[in-house]
Amino acid sequence: MKSTKRLVAGRKPRLSLKRVIATFLIFALAYIPLVSMLGTNTSAATYDNNQIICVGLYYGSSALSTINVAGGTINIGSSSTTFSASSQALEVGYSDGSTFTKLGNASSSTLNFGSLNNFAAIGMSVKAYNNENASVGKTFALRFPDGAIRINAKNFYTGFLEIRTTSSGFLEIINVLSLDEYLKGVIPYEMSTSFPVESLKAQAIAARSWTFCNLTRKHKSNGFNLCSKPDCQAYLGGARRTTKTDNAVDITSGLVMSYNGKIAEGLYFSSSGGSTVSAHNFWGGTYTPYLTAVRVPEETGYMSWNFTISMNELSTYLKARTEFSSLNGTIKSFEITSVEQNSDHVLALKATDSAGKSVTISGGLKVYSIIAFLGREKGKPNTSTNFNFSYAYSMNIAGYGETAYSGNIAVATADGTQSYTGAPSELKVATATGVESSGMEANSLVVNGKGWGHGVGMSQMGAKSLAEKGYDYEYILKRFYTGIEISKLSDL
Numbered sequence: 001m002k003s004t005k006r007l008v009a010g011r012k013p014r015l016s017l018k019r020v021i022a023t024f025l026i027f028a029l030a031y032i033p034l035v036s037m038l039g040t041n042t043s044a045a046t047y048d049n050n051q052i053i054c055v056g057l058y059y060g061s062s063a064l065s066t067i068n069v070a071g072g073t074i075n076i077g078s079s080s081t082t083f084s085a086s087s088q089a090l091e092v093g094y095s096d097g098s099t100f101t102k103l104g105n106a107s108s109s110t111l112n113f114g115s116l117n118n119f120a121a122i123g124m125s126v127k128a129y130n131n132e133n134a135s136v137g138k139t140f141a142l143r144f145p146d147g148a149i150r151i152n153a154k155n156f157y158t159g160f161l162e163i164r165t166t167s168s169g170f171l172e173i174i175n176v177l178s179l180d181e182y183l184k185g186v187i188p189y190e191m192s193t194s195f196p197v198e199s200l201k202a203q204a205i206a207a208r209s210w211t212f213c214n215l216t217r218k219h220k221s222n223g224f225n226l227c228s229k230p231d232c233q234a235y236l237g238g239a240r241r242t243t244k245t246d247n248a249v250d251i252t253s254g255l256v257m258s259y260n261g262k263i264a265e266g267l268y269f270s271s272s273g274g275s276t277v278s279a280h281n282f283w284g285g286t287y288t289p290y291l292t293a294v295r296v297p298e299e300t301g302y303m304s305w306n307f308t309i310s311m312n313e314l315s316t317y318l319k320a321r322t323e324f325s326s327l328n329g330t331i332k333s334f335e336i337t338s339v340e341q342n343s344d345h346v347l348a349l350k351a352t353d354s355a356g357k358s359v360t361i362s363g364g365l366k367v368y369s370i371i372a373f374l375g376r377e378k379g380k381p382n383t384s385t386n387f388n389f390s391y392a393y394s395m396n397i398a399g400y401g402e403t404a405y406s407g408n409i410a411v412a413t414a415d416g417t418q419s420y421t422g423a424p425s426e427l428k429v430a431t432a433t434g435v436e437s438s439g440m441e442a443n444s445l446v447v448n449g450k451g452w453g454h455g456v457g458m459s460q461m462g463a464k465s466l467a468e469k470g471y472d473y474e475y476i477l478k479r480f481y482t483g484i485e486i487s488k489l490s491d492l
């Protein structure tokens with residue numbers, strides 16, 4: 001892609017003096033999502049805004065031996081209460097994967113049971129019920145009408161809970177609910193509720209679009225659509241919902257992003273540091289036109305980060321990685337050899353050892369995993385591929401002795417003074433007897449980064465900055481997803 005700059009129609013920014021300083025944690029999308037099937041739609045059928053979503057809450061190794069569920073209310077906003085718990089009882093029934101069928105009321109609005117215990121309302125254990133009804137596709141389920149269920153005194157969930165039982169007697173809990181109810185539990189965990197309304201609306205449409213593209217992609221083998229972790233989208237039920245975040249979902253209900261008449265995958269992440277990276281150059285695979293690199297100079301408040309790593313530590317850590325295991329001795333230089341076009345995101349890194357042997361790794365994901373690995377070792381795990389290197393080194397100056405320096409070396413060239421970003425040991429100097437090594441040894445590598453997350457699609461902090469400048473959700477989405485349209489699900 002030569003240029004991804006695109007003129008996008010949208011509201012002109014209105015002057016705003018408001019500048020909110022955000023200091024909270026944002027749950028970005030998974031650092032390493034699987035997007036090998038980007039841009040593919042499995043069906044040409046009409047999409048349903050009432051799509052049912054099955055979210056795995058506890059499953060596999062997180063399955064529970066005992067659960068204590070209680071029906072209750074979620075207080076949304078400062079005063080309004082959406083759900084009323086008056087004179088209701090928990091309902092016991094079964095799920096066919098999308099709908100709840102009531103068998104009876106539970107005797108109490110609080111249930112405490114393990115998978116192997118007898119369960120009064122069905123006259124047998126949950127495990128026995130599930131075993132008996134597996135062949136007809138029925139799974140034990142619980143619902144609290146017009147309310148929400150709390151699991152083990154933790155989060156509230158609307159819709160209903162499917163309670164599966166494993167052969168070893170553990171309980172798996174799947175939350176079954178409508179698309180917009182699901183999104184109302186996602187938005188306040190993926191974005192701070194204090195973000196401007198237009199950025200929350202952009203987030204709702206991006207998340208709705210992403211959801212449709214991932215219904216059968218990641219967790220088909222688990223038997224549900226999505227998990228509740230940032231690996232899919234952060235979803236912790238209703239506890240953090242507010243009137244404002246609910247409204248962002250309601251106002252945009254039925255709207256998705258489309259490209260060439262198909263739903264566009266609304267990938268997003270925490271912060272870009274001023275530019276994004278293309279899906280193709282980050283993960284490889286098919287080129288997806290709307291997931292290309294764009295610059296977002298308006299983005300402020302992104303997390304800048306840095307860490308310093310000694311050349312000895314760098315040698316130890318890099319050589320322990322499979323990618324660099326063929327290198328020997330000390331790593332003398334670690335260089336950026338490719339950067340995304342129209343972006344500052346790094347696409348390739350080259351390490352050279354003391355014998356002059358070098359290894360280059362290419363692709364955003366590989367670069368990300370190396371920088372994240374080094375960052376974790378240095379206590380800076382939140383990372384991105386938007387970074388640059390400088391070195392800390394020492395130089396012997398006649399008459400002054402050895403002095404420590406940090407930063408890049410300025411070199412006089414025919415094109416003016418330029419920054420030398422390679423390792424000082426590789427810097428050559430002109431002397432009376434010819435060109436020689438500078439003799440400077442790098443003591444350590446300094447990694448200076450901006451942003452957090454994979455960098456593909458919409459930057460959540462960027463969306464916030466654009467909304468603060470007065471742009472609407474349509475402009476925000478079109479800035480990050482090149483060439484998309486906002487469409488009604490019913491039109492696709």
Ligand SMILES: [Zn+2]
Pocket residue numbers: 218219226227228229231232233
């Ligand atoms: Zn997942």
